Amino acid sequence: MGEASKDAGLLAGVTIIDLSRVLAGPFCTMTLAHLGARVIKVEIPGTGDDSRAFGPFANGKSLYFSAINCSKESIALNLKSPDDRVIFEKLLEKADVLVENYRPGTMEKLGYGWDTLHQRYPHLIYGAASGFGDTGPISKRAAYDMVVQGMGGIMSMTGYPGQPPARVGISIGDITAGIYLSNGLCAALYKRAVSGVASKIDIAMLDCQVAILEDAVTAYDKTGEIPGPKGTRHPSIAPFQAFNAKDGMVIIAAGNDHLFSLMAGALKRPDLTTDPRFASNELRHENVDALQSELEKTLATGPVQTWLDALNAAGVPCAPINDVPHMMKEPQVAARNMIVSVNDPVAGPIKVAGNPIKVVGAAEPTTFSPPPELDADRAKILADFIGGGQ
Amino acid sequence: MGEASKDAGLLAGVTIIDLSRVLAGPFCTMTLAHLGARVIKVEIPGTGDDSRAFGPFANGKSLYFSAINCSKESIALNLKSPDDRVIFEKLLEKADVLVENYRPGTMEKLGYGWDTLHQRYPHLIYGAASGFGDTGPISKRAAYDMVVQGMGGIMSMTGYPGQPPARVGISIGDITAGIYLSNGLCAALYKRAVSGVASKIDIAMLDCQVAILEDAVTAYDKTGEIPGPKGTRHPSIAPFQAFNAKDGMVIIAAGNDHLFSLMAGALKRPDLTTDPRFASNELRHENVDALQSELEKTLATGPVQTWLDALNAAGVPCAPINDVPHMMKEPQVAARNMIVSVNDPVAGPIKVAGNPIKVVGAAEPTTFSPPPELDADRAKILADFIGGGQ
Numbered sequence: 001m002g003e004a005s006k007d008a009g010l011l012a013g014v015t016i017i018d019l020s021r022v023l024a025g026p027f028c029t030m031t032l033a034h035l036g037a038r039v040i041k042v043e044i045p046g047t048g049d050d051s052r053a054f055g056p057f058a059n060g061k062s063l064y065f066s067a068i069n070c071s072k073e074s075i076a077l078n079l080k081s082p083d084d085r086v087i088f089e090k091l092l093e094k095a096d097v098l099v100e101n102y103r104p105g106t107m108e109k110l111g112y113g114w115d116t117l118h119q120r121y122p123h124l125i126y127g128a129a130s131g132f133g134d135t136g137p138i139s140k141r142a143a144y145d146m147v148v149q150g151m152g153g154i155m156s157m158t159g160y161p162g163q164p165p166a167r168v169g170i171s172i173g174d175i176t177a178g179i180y181l182s183n184g185l186c187a188a189l190y191k192r193a194v195s196g197v198a199s200k201i202d203i204a205m206l207d208c209q210v211a212i213l214e215d216a217v218t219a220y221d222k223t224g225e226i227p228g229p230k231g232t233r234h235p236s237i238a239p240f241q242a243f244n245a246k247d248g249m250v251i252i253a254a255g256n257d258h259l260f261s262l263m264a265g266a267l268k269r270p271d272l273t274t275d276p277r278f279a280s281n282e283l284r285h286e287n288v289d290a291l292q293s294e295l296e297k298t299l300a301t302g303p304v305q306t307w308l309d310a311l312n313a314a315g316v317p318c319a320p321i322n323d324v325p326h327m328m329k330e331p332q333v334a335a336r337n338m339i340v341s342v343n344d345p346v347a348g349p350i351k352v353a354g355n356p357i358k359v360v361g362a363a364e365p366t367t368f369s370p371p372p373e374l375d376a377d378r379a380k381i382l383a384d385f386i387g388g389g390q
Numbered sequence: 391m392g393e394a395s396k397d398a399g400l401l402a403g404v405t406i407i408d409l410s411r412v413l414a415g416p417f418c419t420m421t422l423a424h425l426g427a428r429v430i431k432v433e434i435p436g437t438g439d440d441s442r443a444f445g446p447f448a449n450g451k452s453l454y455f456s457a458i459n460c461s462k463e464s465i466a467l468n469l470k471s472p473d474d475r476v477i478f479e480k481l482l483e484k485a486d487v488l489v490e491n492y493r494p495g496t497m498e499k500l501g502y503g504w505d506t507l508h509q510r511y512p513h514l515i516y517g518a519a520s521g522f523g524d525t526g527p528i529s530k531r532a533a534y535d536m537v538v539q540g541m542g543g544i545m546s547m548t549g550y551p552g553q554p555p556a557r558v559g560i561s562i563g564d565i566t567a568g569i570y571l572s573n574g575l576c577a578a579l580y581k582r583a584v585s586g587v588a589s590k591i592d593i594a595m596l597d598c599q600v601a602i603l604e605d606a607v608t609a610y611d612k613t614g615e616i617p618g619p620k621g622t623r624h625p626s627i628a629p630f631q632a633f634n635a636k637d638g639m640v641i642i643a644a645g646n647d648h649l650f651s652l653m654a655g656a657l658k659r660p661d662l663t664t665d666p667r668f669a670s671n672e673l674r675h676e677n678v679d680a681l682q683s684e685l686e687k688t689l690a691t692g693p694v695q696t697w698l699d700a701l702n703a704a705g706v707p708c709a710p711i712n713d714v715p716h717m718m719k720e721p722q723v724a725a726r727n728m729i730v731s732v733n734d735p736v737a738g739p740i741k742v743a744g745n746p747i748k749v750v751g752a753a754e755p756t757t758f759s760p761p762p763e764l765d766a767d768r769a770k771i772l773a774d775f776i777g778g779g780q
Contacts, residue, residue, distance in 0.1 A: 011577055030623040055571075063609045063612055063613075066605075126750075136721070139722075141702070146622070146643045147707050154560060159550075163550070165639070168548055175604065179566070180747055187401055189403070190579040194583055199751075200751070203748070207728050207744070208746045210445060210717065210743050211731070211744070214458075215454040216714050220715060229556070231557070232554070232557045242554070242557075249555070316534075324607065324617055327600065336597050354601070356593065357577070
């Protein structure tokens with residue numbers, strides 16, 4: 001397919017003006033770009049998106065920035081300069097969506113608050129991501145990923161019992177906010193298409209952390225049991241965790257009696273199926289320490305791959321704990337086009353994660369346009385939005 | 391506002407037929423219900439959604455099921471029974487979206503594969519979530535959250551250096567797939583609104599795990615450095631982690647020289663700002679063990695709340711590591727309506743997480759309709775879709 005054929009995307013024809021920096025906002029607009037929208041980054045002259053300064057670098061280009069900003073265009077504008085404001089307002093006139101992730105109040109100070117924009121550009125949808133959202137007692141406080149991971153509860157449930165809590169190893173606070181904002185903006189585009197009405201979506205990173213806690217709020221509220229960290233174990237199913245093999249760990253998810261019996265067969269441990277301690281999931285969960293010890297007696301005698309082959313042949317859900325290079329070598333990941341090669345004019349050939357929202361029958365681009373240099377698309381953007389160079 | 395006034399939702403008027411069970415699919419349709427869609431769960435007669443059997447329970451009602459299935463309706467249909475197939479097809483005739491999370495191939499066996507449905511109901515959008523997606527060498531293999539957390543790389547980056555990897559304490563594999571599916575379906579609704587064309591969205595849990603790895607793919611590919619677990623620390627910023635105080639841990643995210651200086655003032659440790667080991671973020675990152683030790687000398691002398699008060703007063707981003715009950719007591723969480731009380735006729739009053747996609751100016755419902763009993767809405771659904779009882 002070569003480069004993204006945007007005409008095929010679900011959001012073909014949609015234009016996003018993107019004031020956002022670093023992660024939650026740019027992750028949102030990357031998702032929208034993958035869906036076929038035209039995304040124009042409006043960046044601060046001179047420095048641009050703060051993440052352009054985040055290492056590691058390749059030929060001076062930030063790989064962090066590159067990972068999140070493929071398939072976007074860039075123009076540098078100073079929103080405090082009258083001339084640049086004229087250009088920015090021309091962009092807003094023709095755009096469908098404005099995205100920003102400033103602290104609440106910043107856009108109002110620039111004269112671009114929602115009330116003003118909605119009156120002046122009634123077609124314009126507005127998406128904001130912030131630490132705590134537009135409302136509430138600490139709305140205007142700054143937050144970073146670590147802050148909302150800590151406040152939102154997920155860290156208290158991640159790690160090993162009796163040890164300090166662990167941070168989720170990626171910026172899950174920003175990333176879930178970015179996906180929820182993208183989701184809200186797609187719903188707002190639908191609403192505008194059927195009703196003509198444009199909306200502002202207000203996403204708080206902290207809200208998103210609360211939203212993803214599965215059953216924790218409901219279960220704690222009724223039972224009084226505080227969900228804590230469980231290492232790799234599932235709270236109520238056994239075996240459903242990682243076990244030590246000879247050269248690493250193997251995950252076995254044998255969540256019912258049938259799978260448990262298949263597992264025992266695959267591991268040549270038929271005794272496990274007649275062991276009264278393991279006769280039901282309830283008993284296996286109750287005796288999970290003994291179960292782990294029995295399983296590891298066997299698993300420790302062979303390498304991870306041997307056990308995966310045997311378990312997969314028997315139809316038992318299982319997995320290695322892949323590091324990033326091993327994940328990148330999984331044939332399924334390649335077959336799904338989830339590692340995309342991009343030819344960056346500065347950094348050279350780079351790899352980025354692909355688009356997880358697959359549209360059946362639509363051509364998948366095999367590459368993305370490279371992460372833009374600051375202001376790289378100025379001439380084209382001015383021509384498209386103003387009708388001449390400037 | 392009382393119960394959800396769905397007319398105000400972005401997806402008002404949209405009807406979803408939901409065959410999905412347990413988590414990824416139901417999490418998707420919960421998100422769509424929050425956005426104002428009418429969601430009709432089509433469940434297996436007798437048992438229904440498997441998660442109805444997942445503990446803990448209140449008066450026999452699953453709290454796990456309840457956490458994910460508010461604001462939905464239920465009808466029990468056996469898709470292998472000719473009579474029930476007639477009803478199901480009547481639902482599809484009037485619905486906008488079908489959601490399922492069977493293993494790829496299951497819907498084809500039922501005679502309801504995408505090609506068949508698209509021809510027969512050309513308006514119908516189709517959303518599928520599975521472990522590995524519709525394509526690729528292991529497409530038809532079963533997966534659970536643990537399997538894709540292990541294969542996708544996130545576990546290899548979560549936990550403490552030198553210790554076994556930790557599972558993210560929630561089912562992040564299912565939940566990200568659910569949000570991405572909801573996002574894809576909203577984009578498909580937009581596309582259908584502007585073009586008349588309906589799409590099938592194919593979401594793989596494993597793809598979604600790859601998509602959320604931030605810069606890990608890009609950085610590893612260029613530098614060869616394998617991202618590993620870092621406890622609570624940030625890979626390149628310091629101080630940006632959790633520290634031990636007298637009665638717990640406090641997160642401090644002082645990512646630049648200005649914030650570092652404000653932090654030193656708030657902790658009454660002006661010496662830190664003149665210590666040559668801590669003169670820049672680069673040096674602080676290099677000397678992060680020494681920095682942690684210096685900070686904990688002070689932090690260990692007082693309780694978490696004292697430090698949070700001092701740091702917040704100085705404008706330094708900081709947080710406690712809340713467990714679920716402490717998160718639920720945060721005034722910001724309450725102000726954002728992120729804990730919603732629901733009056734369930736069986737379980738009694740329950741609490742569930744709120745909707746993180748806020749639409750500015752739209753009334754937020756202060757409660758949701760309760761998680762349905764199996765087949766509870768049969769009469770109304772039949773009346774709406776067939777025009778009479780059956």
